[in-house]
Every structure is written in structure tokens, then in C-alpha cells.
Amino acid sequence: MSLLQVKDLNKSYQTDTKVLKNINFSAGTGEFLSVIGPSGAGKSTLLRCINRLVQADKGEILFGGQDLLKLRKKELRAARTNIGMIFQHYNLVPRLTVIENVLHGRFGYKSTLQGVLGRFSEEEKERAFYLLEKLGIEAHAYKRCDQLSGGQQQRVGICRALIQNPKLILCDEPIASLDPHSSKVIMDHLKSISEEMGITCIVNLHQVEVAQSYSDRIIGLNNGSIVFDGSNFQLDQLYIKRVYGMETRELITV
Amino acid sequence: MSLLQVKDLNKSYQTDTKVLKNINFSAGTGEFLSVIGPSGAGKSTLLRCINRLVQADKGEILFGGQDLLKLRKKELRAARTNIGMIFQHYNLVPRLTVIENVLHGRFGYKSTLQGVLGRFSEEEKERAFYLLEKLGIEAHAYKRCDQLSGGQQQRVGICRALIQNPKLILCDEPIASLDPHSSKVIMDHLKSISEEMGITCIVNLHQVEVAQSYSDRIIGLNNGSIVFDGSNFQLDQLYIKRVYGMETRELITV
Amino acid sequence: MDSVYLKRDKAGRINIKAGNRVNSVINWTVLSLTLLTVTAFLFFDYTGLEIGRAIMETAVNLRTMFLQPSLNHFSWGEALFQVGVTISLAVIATILGAVIAFFLALWSAVNLANKWVSKSIKIFVAFIRAVPTVLWVLIFAIAAGLGSEAAILGMLFHSIAYLVKAFSEAFEEVDKGMLEALRSTGSGWWHTIVHAVLPSTSTYLLSWTFLRFEINFSVAVAMGAAAGAGGIGFELFMASGFYFDLREVGFITYAILLVAIVLEVASTHLKKRYFSS
Amino acid sequence: SESSGTGGKNTEAADGEIDIVWYPNESGSDMKSSRDEIGALITDATGQEVKHHLTTDYAIAIETLVNNNAELAFMGAQGYIEANNRNEAIKPLVVPTGSSGTLDDAVYYSWLAVNKDDQEDFKEAGEFSLDKIAEKKMSFVSNSSTSGFKVPSSGIISHFSDENLAETDLMEGGPLFSQVLFGNSHQGSAVNLLNGNADVAAFCDTCVENYVEIVEGEPNRPGSVYRVKDDAAEPFNTVTGKEFILISVTPVLNAPFVGNMDLLGEEGFKKLQDYFSADEVANNEKIFVPEDSGESALFFKTGDERFAPVEDKWFDPIRELSK
């Protein structure tokens, strides 16, 4: 059974232009799924509709049997704890330390007061350290995030998502701001998360080659519609042209 | 004879750490030369030493027979008109129109008063339009620069450099802030500038593959020293490792 | 053949200005300010003005004031104490103002609060800001009796209004992505405020508060002079308005200048230290 | 304890402190010893601590008393009348007398002066005439001053009664004067005249006596000429040696100490009145300072000066001025 099922999803920001048109797809547990498409295709909007950072207009998003779009405020908070998110610009609180940022991932499990006072249990802190170690940045645990390189910050972002104990991780262009080496490190980590921990990953990517070499499955978006949905080796020149509306030689891929 | 010859160039910002160490290279007329290297290697510093935005400590920079480092203020201004520069963040005046920004490239040829009053001849304006047309952005000529996309802004930057009638163009990571398609457009333009107009281009790049596919020659910098200087096909895995200090498979190249 | 996009003016020369709304508004604003200024000088009341004599006398008076400062009506110790009182007035108004403004600003930042609550607070605060501080102080002095309460409350009103504006703008500039990131982990509103908004704006809040403290210090001086709120401003008023003792005015001015410059240097230092990222 | 405006509480009588408000004129630090001595006197009378409130503003001083935020004040006759209008419980306590020791000469003088060199402009048939001040530049002290505005302006209004002027008409140029200045103090008003900013100025005799000396005629008589001393302090330092001549002199009732009956109570009020008017106070050299001592003080002794109890009725002449 699939963990996430998106049915007939529609979204428009202004009333006239549809950003997402009848999106249908599903993702199984532990699957690594890439979403590619030109700028403005609606990749970010799709991800943000899933955890309701953006309100969809129509459709269903079934996550573990629940329709996310129907949840009330409190239930939504609970559901969100199961969905981690990783951003292109990391979206950390730059002035706080790495470990503090990681622990932010636990707020979903806390009452207002506990959270405001910043009370975290020893297990939570140990788990945070464990994750930092796993991603190779435990040495920076007490550094402020704005003192880290982009790649290191993104790993903090991943830790923050992982400490939520999510079943699903959404990644919106996680490597677009990174240099080649850091990009590789991050993609490797995401891959191992989905493989070793069985967490489903949906990753928006600009680089076709990266998508091809990492994903189990690729979804190609163009102008709000899915124009490709299949395994990486099925994505040939023809489909790429369909997704991007131009030939591969007009793109600097990767 | 080579247009630019850099001899024994040295530069340190603080007295203790050398950013550039005994740099020697030359570039011929119409040559397309890429400079690659990890972050902090000194790529930007090298370019900025050439047109003296940064004061070198020692060495010679022979440009058309003149040693740039010895020039007085007025002569330097004159020499700079022959050297265009293109920046990663475009460095346009965002509130002014495209055409105004392009015409800024003519100040080097004007007296202070002419420039401050903004007197440009009709030929200059026509030339500006010609260049905008050549780079395919004449439709935006009267738009403010902050309303353009990154790729379009970079093309304005190129026009500003070209209207100087330069013999040499320095590009500091011209495509680092651009999406794949825009990157391709910009690189193609730069290439055609060097080929068709015979203008020498020195381009700092992060992406090895891009450097390889566009350049006549590549210079690899590491920690302030040139560790590779040769044609693109000579740059093999071994040299890449020497330049970046790590294996190619640890990099997402391109 | 001209490109279709090329525009020429009537004389056939190529335009390089956009001729858009922004430029015309800027030009229009500059022009009308210039015209208004010229008009102002035409309409001014010049009675009793002899510019030459006035400038000469000002120079003489300034020289007396700044080159021969002395204390005649009270002692160094008192001067020090009165400066302390003035600083204290500013301190209390600033601290209370900052605390109250912090909460009001949370509810008036559009990215954090309800649109209508935000609008109402902003309008209310704009009204309070429009009333000159000295009026608030005088009104409180009459209604609430003489004393530090009147002065502080009067200054407090204005401080709150000013800081709510500054704080809410700082909050509104908080990186949207950061708020989203926390929201997407399931964090509540207060979690986001305390652990994301506060840490990322605290230096701004501090620096605005400090700036307001600088302002409040000079307001406290002026209130002492205009509304009898006490402190060094009162002494300044007596020295200037009643004794016409320029030397004492000079001394007090130096004292105030010293404090003000120390505050300014401190705030620039604070800024340099915490804002140069 | 002393505070310059600060520190006053919403004082109700029960707080065990007597609050006394001083006008700006008496708030200078050179008056401190006088204020403290009077404070001690009040403590003697009531057994309560005294808290002094110094002000820079007449209105605040008046309102403080009116709104039951202070028990006592020392204020000009005009201020008392305002206070009494707004709160019946404000009553006059005592007034410092003249040298006779009675209320008969409990007055000082409000002057209208012009520069000596310009005196001919103000004469009609060899006599000074108020008619000639029309269309001139006038300087008053402040519109809340008794001798520097209230008294002279009412004199002027009644002189020009045909023109139907109101007090507010005299506060700005136009109806009568070409321009009206406010010196904000008696000294300031006098300087306005002497440096040529004004043609006519109103100020009082006692307020400038430290700076000027009489050179012609008798004190406080129209036609007398005064000269600024050569060593006069600021603000007269730029006009030393200049001479002015009085064109009109009006006696003004001395300023009273006033009390708030609601807070003091009948008994407390009476007790204070007795204490103030006692002979010991009259002989206390710290309150009535000998004139030749060279010290600055609120009250000086030239003859039999003392504090004398006073009734509300005594101020009627000033009330008449406003009618």
C-alpha cells in the first residue's frame, strides 16, 4: 500500500491561472521520488500543498489513510510531525546553534509551555547528537548555523527533519544552492535515509542527471501537469523535451 | 604575441596569508580561458588584481605592452576602458533602465562633466541598442534592471562590458547565480564574443564540465598557486584531484 | 532601420530614460519640495530680524557658551545627579516601552498575526505617534500631577508607538522560509515566536530599543525644560530661560553632549559587533 | 527633600507629606535656601515632611494645586485667581507685606518702558500718552504673568476701550500692536526693548533691580530713567549702558502663599497661617534676608516686612482687571 496518495490536486494562486492541474500520483514507503520540471512548473507548489504550507483548492492528499486537506488545526500539527521538510535555502534560524536548530524538529511533540521554555528530554538531546554524528557534523553542534557552509547547513536541515521521526520527507531543491561536493554528500545522505530508514523521500530537482542517478522514480512536471511518471531509465530525450519544452543541448543539465 | 601577460603576481590581504603566490600565465588575443579551483583558491582575487580593483603586492601585469601595476590614476582609467568585467551578481544599478546601465560602460571615454550630465552621442546609443539586440534583450531596453531575471541582467552586464570596446573581458563566475538554461545562453554569448569579436575572455568557473566544453585553455588554481595550465582535454581526473583536492566522484561536476 | 523597441524623442534623439511612474513621482516630489521651500521663505515672518547682527551675536554667544563653560547655580555633584535623573527617566520609559511594544508588535506584524488585529493596532499606534511627545507629557503633568510619572508616561506613549512600528517591521522581515520550516515540523505559534522570531530579530530589537533610548534621552532633556519633568533639562531651562547664563548653558550642553555621544558610540559599536555578518 | 518636578505622588493629605509647588520664578537654585527655610517652617507647623515641587510652567503649577495634588503653593495673584476659579478650596494663606509691615504697601510695580532715545515718539504735547503705543512693537513677559502681562494689558485695554479689544488681541500682532513678543521672563522682556527688538516693553521693578540703576527721577514714577549697569550679567551683558524711561507704572499686589483647604482642613490651614504670620518668622534672617547681605533670596528686609494673613477679597482689584 502506498504511504502517500495525491488525487486530483488542483491549485491556483490567482483565480485565473492554474499552477497545479489534476495532479495524481502516489508514493510507497521508502521510495525515492524525484520531481523535475522547468522553473515555474509548480514543483514547489506541489510539495507545499502536501504539508499544507499552501492551501490546495481541490483534491485529496491521503497520508497514512487520513486526508490531510480535511484536518483541523490541531490534527494538522500532529500530522505534520510525520512529514519532514528540507528547503533549498535550509531555512534554519541562523543565529541559533546547530543543536538548537535540530531540536526545533521536536516542537510538534510538545505543549506550548514546554516548547517555549525550550525543555527537551535527555533522550531527545542524545538522539539529536546521534543524528548529527550520522551526518558527520557533530563537531559543529555548538556552532551558530550562520557560521556553517551551505552543505553543513543543509545537513542540519536534514537532522531537523529526521528528529521528527517522519514517515515522509519533502525536499524542495535541496542542492540548488550547494557546490558540487556538498551536493553529492547531501544526495547520498538522502538516498541512505530512504534506503536504510525506510523513509519516503520526494525531492524537487533541477538537474536531470542527478535525478536519474538517485531516484527510484521520476515525476516530470510541466506547466502544472504531470507529463512524465516513471522509472529513471524510462526518462529519455523525448520525455526530457516534453518536460522542459526544449532540447537537452539547450540545457546545462546536472 | 599575447595580449595579457601576468608575471610573478603576488597578493596577500593580511600580511601573513598569501592569497596569490607567484602567478605566471599569459593570454592571447581572442583566447577563451577558464580559471577553476575550489572556493577560496584566489580566483576572484586574480581577476581583480588584473584590472586593479585590488592592489597586487608584487609582480607585473603586461597588457598591450603596458605594465598595469605601474599606471597612474589617469592612465589606469584609460587602460580600464580596454578591460570589461562581468560579475556573478551582475553589479548593475538596479533602479536604472537597461539602456542606462549599458551606457555606463562609456564613462571611461568621457570627461567627468559629460558623464555626470549623462551626455551620450547618438552613435553610442545606437551601438547600445545594437548590442542589446545581439544579446536578445532589446525588448527590455526601457525596463528597470531589477525587473529582469538573472539571466537577462547578466546579458545587460555583458552589453555594458562590450560597449567599452574592450580587448579583454574578465568574468567572475558569470553563471553561478543562474539556472541551467540561462547559464547556457550566457556561456554561448561569451564564447561567441571571443570567437567572433576576437576579444580575450578570462572566466572564473565552478563547474569543471562547463569549463571543459567552452574553453580553449583552463587554468587550475589551488590555494593561490597555479596547479594546472593546459588545454581542456589535458585536464584529466588526476589534475582535477590536484585542483580540488578530492576525487571527481566526490563532486557533482557540471 | 531602427529596432521596434527603440524610442526617440521629438528631436529625434534616442531616449534612455524609462519615463515610468517611479521616476515621475520622484521628480515631482523633488520639484514640489523645492517649490514649497522657496514659497516658505517668501511667506516667513521676518519681523525683528537683522541677519548680520544676528549672526555676529550668535557667534559671540556660541563662543561664550562653548569656550567658557562654568557652573554658577549648582554644584558638580548636583549636575551629575541631575544627569543621572535624566538618564533614569529615559531608561524607565525605554524599558517599559520596549516590553509593551514587543507584544503589540507581535500582534501587528502581518506575517505573525491576524490581519484585522494588525490593522487596528497599527492605526491606533499611528495616532499616538502623531501627537507630539511634549503634549503627552504636558497633558499627563496636568492630569496626574507633577512628578516623574507624568514625564515617564508621556515619553512611554511615544516610545511604544515608535517601537511598535520598528519592531513589527523587523518581525515582518523575518525570513519567511524559517517560519515555514518550523510550521512544517508541527510547531505552535509561541514556539515559532520564541525560538525563531525572537532569536533572529533580537539584535534588531535591541538596536532599535537602544536608538529609542538615545532619542528618549534627548526627549527627557527637552521635557525637563518644557514640562518641568526634572533632571538636567530643568537646570538647562533655568540656566537659559531664567538666568540667561550662557556659561552654565555651555556646561550643561557639554554634559548632555558627552552622554549623547557616549550613547551613540555605544550603539554604533553594538551594531558593528552584532550586525556585520 | 527637593525635587525638580519629579517625585510628586498623587498626594492625598493622608500620605504624611506636605507638597508645595513653586512657580518657575522661585524655582532657581539660588532660591533654594529660602525655599528650604520655608519648608522647615511648614514642618514646624504641621509636623509633616515637606516636599518641594519646582516647575517650569505656570499652568502645571496651578493645575497641580487645583487637582488636589499639592497642599500649598506660592504663586502670583493672577495664578491664585485662576486656581480659585477652578477649585473653591484654594484659599490665600499669607502675603509678604511691604516695608510698612501692613498689607497697604504689599505691592510691587509693573512698568511700561521705552528706550530713552525714543521717548519723543511716545509723547503727546510733552506728556507720555498710551495712545502712541499703538502700531508699535510690544514685548510682554508671558501671558500667564501678572505684572508682565495681566496688569499692563488690562490697562491698555481699558485705555483703548473704544476699540473693543480683548486680551487675546494683545497676544499677537495685528489689532493694536504691529508685533508682540514674549520674553518668557521679565529680564527677557527688558532685553527685547533694549536691543531694539521691541519698542515698548512690560516688566516689573523687582525683577530687574539687580541689573539696572536709576539715573533720573524717583523710583517707580513715569518719566524716571534707568540705566543698565556696566557690569550687568547675562542677558543684559549685550546692552550695558543703555537707558530706558518709564512711561507707565502700575502697582501690583504681592504674590500670596495659597493653600488647598480640602487637603489641609480648616484647622491645619489656620495653624499654618498663624505660624507664617508670627513675629519670629518676620525676624528670621533666613526668610526675610537683610537687603545688604548680597545674597539672593525670595524676601528681603528693608523695614518691617512680614507675612500677613489675607482674605480672598483682597485680590478683587486684580479680578477687576479681567472684567
Add this chain to the structure above:
Amino acid sequence: MNEKAFKRRKLHSILFFLLIIGVAFISAYMTDFNLVEGMATIPTALIWMAENLIITTDTLAKLPKILEKLNETIFMSIAATTIAAAISLFLGIAGSTTTAVNGFFSTLARLIASFARNIPVVAWALILLLSFGQNSITGFLALFVGTVGFLTRAFIESIDEAGSSAYEALTATGATYFQVVGKAIIPQCLPQMISWILFMIETNIRSATLVGILTGTGIGYAFDLYYKMLDYQAVALITLLIVAAVIIIELASNHIRRVIL
């Protein structure tokens, strides 16, 4: 940073808060301030305002005269701000790190700004009143000095913020200093500067009240006259007019700002 330093930082924040509370208490002691009583006076004040600050038809008779004064104040503020802006432009260019010609002028410009801003307006008012007399020029000058100080500081920040990137790019084309300043820096900063100028006009109308009380000019003078006569109806009318003027100007400048920024 290690765990210890992390703990130390937390300790620092706590100490900082304790320090603030301590300073507040010392200040309250110095000024004899009582928070509870202070707050308790707010209702009293509001009641007093409701009872006394009433505008009656009688008061409206004074409107023409008051409007005349308000007019003077508005003109005074505009003139003071505009002329101060012209001078601050030079000081700002000299003072900003991006466009500084040399360290000496830069420091000098900042020093002038600092003095102009920090000498109390009370002292200025006295000096000016003594020699210039009671007229618009006195009020104008008193506002002018402070405005130069403030605008210079604001302009320096605007220029610094507009960034060195365009400056650098134009220098690289061989442009001269004045070309770069005139064609890149000023056009780029102009909207920001205009925004500051508008803000300052608004501020100056407000401070003109105080300056007016001290120098006997404009609306502040009218305020002072009626206040001293205890004519609170007129005071209310004046206050209302000032508020209206400030809000209208604020709205207008917000509108301009929205378009140009």
C-alpha cells in the same frame, strides 16, 4: 563553541536580563517612580482629557489664527528639511565608507552630524532666540540643525546599503569618482533618501511643537499661549490639528514611498 561556551551564553542572557531589571530599579529609585501609581494615573489622565479637551464652537472661532500658525510650522518644517537634505547629501557622500574620498573628510562629516544631532534643541533655541529674535527664521534654524544631523546619518546608511557592487563595476569600466557618484550612487539611493526626507518633514512638524514652545514660533507658540491661559479647548483643537497634519503627511509620504521604493 563547545558545550561550556553554550552554557555561558545562556548565563550571559540571564545576567543581561537581571542587569536590565537592576538598572530599571535603580532608575525608578533615582526618579522616585512608582509603576503602580503611574499606571493608576492613566485613567485619571484619560478622564481629565475627556472632561477638558473638548472642542466647542467657541473654540472654532480661533481656528483661522491657529491654522495660520500651523501653516507657518508646516512651511518651516519643509524648508528646514529640504535645505538640510541638500547639505546632508554632501556630508553623506563624504561620510559613507563606499564613497568616502578619504578618512579625514569621512570622520569630519560624521563628527558634524553627531554634534548637530546631539546639542540639545533647548540650548539652540536659547542661542538663536537671543540673537535672531522671535520669528520664523529662529524656528527654521532650530529645526534645521537637528535635521542635518539626522539626515546625514540616514544618508550615510542608505549609501552604504546601496552597496559597493555598482560602484565597483563602474570603477572597473574606467569611470571617474563623480561619474560613479552622480550616475550610480545617487540614482540608486534617491528613493531611499526621499523616503527619509518625507519622514523627517513629518518628524519636524511634531518637534516644531517643542521648538515652537521654546522659540515662540509657529503652532508650538499658539499651543503655549493657550496652554498658559488654561484654555484647554483651544489646546485640544491645536493638538487635533497637529495630529491631522502629521497623519496627512504620513499618508501622503507612505503613498509616495510605496510607489518609489
